[in-house]
Amino acid sequence: xxxxxxxxxALGLALVFxxxxxxxxxxxxxxxxxxxxxxSITEFVAKxxxxxSPEFVPPAERIAVFDNDGTLWAEQPMYFQLLFALDRxxxxxxxxxxxxxxxxxxxxxxxxxxxxxxGGERAVLEIVMATHAGMTTxxxxxxxxxxxATARHPTTRRPYTEMVYQPMLELLAxxxxxxxxxxxxxxxxxxxxxxxxxxxxxxxxxxxxxxxIKTKYEMRDGKPVLVRLPELNFVNDEDGKPxxxxxxxxxxxxxxxxxxxxxLQMLQWTTAGQGPRFALYVHHTDAEREWAYDRDSSIGRxxxxxxxxxxxxxxxxxxxxxxxxxxxxxxx
Amino acid sequence: xxxxxxxxxALGLALVFxxxxxxxxxxxxxxxxxxxxxxSITEFVAKxxxxxSPEFVPPAERIAVFDNDGTLWAEQPMYFQLLFALDRxxxxxxxxxxxxxxxxxxxxxxxxxxxxxxGGERAVLEIVMATHAGMTTxxxxxxxxxxxATARHPTTRRPYTEMVYQPMLELLAxxxxxxxxxxxxxxxxxxxxxxxxxxxxxxxxxxxxxxxIKTKYEMRDGKPVLVRLPELNFVNDEDGKPxxxxxxxxxxxxxxxxxxxxxLQMLQWTTAGQGPRFALYVHHTDAEREWAYDRDSSIGRxxxxxxxxxxxxxxxxxxxxxxxxxxxxxxx
Numbered sequence: 031x032x033x034x035x036x037x038x039x040a041l042g043l044a045l046v047f048x049x050x051x052x053x054x055x056x057x058x059x060x061x062x063x064x065x066x067x068x069x070s071i072t073e074f075v076a077k078x079x080x081x082x083s084p085e086f087v088p089p090a091e092r093i094a095v096f097d098n099d100g101t102l103w104a105e106q107p108m109y110f111q112l113l114f115a116l117d118r119x120x121x122x123x124x125x126x127x128x129x130x131x132x133x134x135x136x137x138x139x140x141x142x143x144x145x146x147x148x149g150g151e152r153a154v155l156e157i158v159m160a161t162h163a164g165m166t167t168x169x170x171x172x173x174x175x176x177x178x179a180t181a182r183h184p185t186t187r188r189p190y191t192e193m194v195y196q197p198m199l200e201l202l203a204x205x206x207x208x209x210x211x212x213x214x215x216x217x218x219x220x221x222x223x224x225x226x227x228x229x230x231x232x233x234x235x236x237x238x239x240x241x242x243i244k245t246k247y248e249m250r251d252g253k254p255v256l257v258r259l260p261e262l263n264f265v266n267d268e269d270g271k272p273x274x275x276x277x278x279x280x281x282x283x284x285x286x287x288x289x290x291x292x293x294l295q296m297l298q299w300t301t302a303g304q305g306p307r308f309a310l311y312v313h314h315t316d317a318e319r320e321w322a323y324d325r326d327s328s329i330g331r332x333x334x335x336x337x338x339x340x341x342x343x344x345x346x347x348x349x350x351x352x353x354x355x356x357x358x359x360x361x362x
Numbered sequence: 363x364x365x366x367x368x369x370x371x372a373l374g375l376a377l378v379f380x381x382x383x384x385x386x387x388x389x390x391x392x393x394x395x396x397x398x399x400x401x402s403i404t405e406f407v408a409k410x411x412x413x414x415s416p417e418f419v420p421p422a423e424r425i426a427v428f429d430n431d432g433t434l435w436a437e438q439p440m441y442f443q444l445l446f447a448l449d450r451x452x453x454x455x456x457x458x459x460x461x462x463x464x465x466x467x468x469x470x471x472x473x474x475x476x477x478x479x480x481g482g483e484r485a486v487l488e489i490v491m492a493t494h495a496g497m498t499t500x501x502x503x504x505x506x507x508x509x510x511a512t513a514r515h516p517t518t519r520r521p522y523t524e525m526v527y528q529p530m531l532e533l534l535a536x537x538x539x540x541x542x543x544x545x546x547x548x549x550x551x552x553x554x555x556x557x558x559x560x561x562x563x564x565x566x567x568x569x570x571x572x573x574x575i576k577t578k579y580e581m582r583d584g585k586p587v588l589v590r591l592p593e594l595n596f597v598n599d600e601d602g603k604p605x606x607x608x609x610x611x612x613x614x615x616x617x618x619x620x621x622x623x624x625x626l627q628m629l630q631w632t633t634a635g636q637g638p639r640f641a642l643y644v645h646h647t648d649a650e651r652e653w654a655y656d657r658d659s660s661i662g663r664x665x666x667x668x669x670x671x672x673x674x675x676x677x678x679x680x681x682x683x684x685x686x687x688x689x690x691x692x693x694x
Contacts (some may be wrong), residue, residue, distance in 0.1 A: 037692055044649065090560075093568075142608045202477075221610070221612075228422075234422055235611065235612030236425075236569075236610070236611045236613060238612060245605055245608060245609075246605075247604050247605060247627055247631075248599075249603040252629050253634055254604065254609055254627065254631050254634050269579040272579050273577050273578075273588065275587055276499060276577060277552070277577075278566045278568070278610050280552065280553075280556045280567030280568055280570060302585055
């Protein structure tokens with residue numbers, strides 16, 4: 031009797047899974063045009079997930095890392111986190127009368143972003159520290175969430191979280207359905223991303239690697255808080271990406287996705303591991319639906335990376351040619 | 363026909379799962395004696411996992427953090443990582459003739475560990491840097507694995523990985539079976555733990571938070587490597603534990619497990635969150651089967667933490683009374 035039931039169960043399972051497989055044969059990467067890029071992805075996933083494949087990789091080792099700015103969401107006309115910081119400067123201005131005569135703030139108030147950022151890295155750092163430090167981690171999380179709920183992109187007038195790439199959302203889901211653990215490895219602030227990436231990308235906070243400032247543990251009214259200090263802790267860009275991956279993930283990814291020279295070391299580190307590896311660059315070639323930029327852009331420059339990708343036959347996504355739609359709102 | 367199969371499947375599933383449930387009704391915490399400590403654990407897990415419970419916590423938020431030294435494995439007569447460092451000093455001695463006349467190394471060679479460590483934190487740091495830095499991360503991983511495969515504990519003569527606590531192994535498995543994600547949050551070196559905790563505790567490298575030294579990305583013969591530098595990056599102890607948790611996990615745990623004052627801030631941070639929280643101290647009370655120490659110990663001192671645990675009614679495991687066995691080898 032028990033054996034009969036088990037056989038019925040096995041039969042049922044086989045049939046039901048057969049049905050599921052059919053139902054799912056609707057393409058998981060439906061926003062990707064057929065072509066070399068899409069094919070390289072599905073072939074890689076097939077060979078590392080098929081039991082018995084000589085290149086099979088156990089699920090625990092299926093780590094995939096994604097840059098964020100320019101890879102999962104847009105980054106023009108400047109990094110969205112910088113737009114956040116500029117909005118914060120305006121919001122905080124009444125509390126900082128001294129900013130009126132002090133660069134980079136003075137230029138910002140005149141609406142001259144270019145002049146404000148002329149001070150280079152130091153100016154950016156000053157803006158970041160003035161807007162990202164001095165509060166508890168819980169307070170900062172709320173500030174980010176509130177901003178995202180109301181802020182609009184300067185040219186598209188859309189919420190920033192709608193400027194994520196539909197084909198990449200499908201890719202994230204496809205990899206996870208194939209037993210991969212997906213991580214963000216971004217030069218952006220780790221605490222700027224964590225409040226929203228779980229709902230938008232399905233990536234939990236513990237799978238976000240990013241840049242950070244130092245924090246301090248403190249008791250306030252008998253309750254512990256973490257206070258954000260105006261001091262850099264870690265810059266997760268270029269050389270920092272393999273270091274961030276090693277510190278926080280502790281296992282070499284088998285697949286890496288980026289769009290700029292800042293991701294090059296991450297792609298090198300990933301592909302230098304033993305066994306099957308996958309590296310992909312998103313190339314911004316679509317001036318009409320998104321933006322077109324590469325070697326000469328100050329944001330998301332892709333120059334050395336493009337040469338190395340071509341030389342090493344990494345996958346290069348030609349956004350204009352390879353993506354049916356760019357943003358989720360474009361589907362239909 | 364299809365419907366018939368689905369019904370058969372459902373029936374089969376129900377029966378098979380019924381059988382599984384029976385098979386598993388053998389106690390998942392069988393090495394724990396019945397009592398307040400064990401009961402507090404199962405009650406907490408029940409209330410956060412039962413659908414419809416007013417204190418239900420979604421799986422994604424079921425984060426549990428565990429100290430390692432003295433909580434998951436033993437830590438006497440000194441931290442095992444320090445014993446590793448001392449062994450490494452001996453192994454490296456031929457390459458460092460200058461150590462013969464230099465403290466803390468000179469005392470170590472005379473077998474006088476006490477004198478070597480008399481220099482306090484600075485002496486320990488010097489030993490750690492001399493033995494943990496200067497190689498690639500891959501080389502260090504191999505050194506740790508090789509050591510663990512052959513080293514024996516000075517008094518029990520057992521491999522260190524057999525000096526883990528059987529009741530805690532059961533607790534880790536029980537929590538994971540209940541939808542928790544288990545993390546190590548240890549003052550120990552993150553790269554000293556990662557090579558073995560996956561096979562011993564079932565905790566993957568990306569769920570290990572620990573102390574670290576800085577690393578540097580470098581090309582060697584066209585291959586990228588990460589070189590370990592003799593410079594502290596982060597000390598994941600005391601105040602550092604909530605900071606480490608926030609940096610790497612980015613979500614406040616709902617349960618925390620420790621054994622010393624070095625874990626107190628982690629337990630405070632965990633229990634200060636909204637909703638159901640759980641904090642537990644392992645109290646080393648078993649001089650016969652393990653060790654007995656608390657307020658006056660230089661290793662794993664439990665003093666302020668013990669007071670706070672009592673005042674706040676956290677769970678305190680009395681090792682002698684609450685654990686049927688200590689080490690896996692003691693079962694039978």
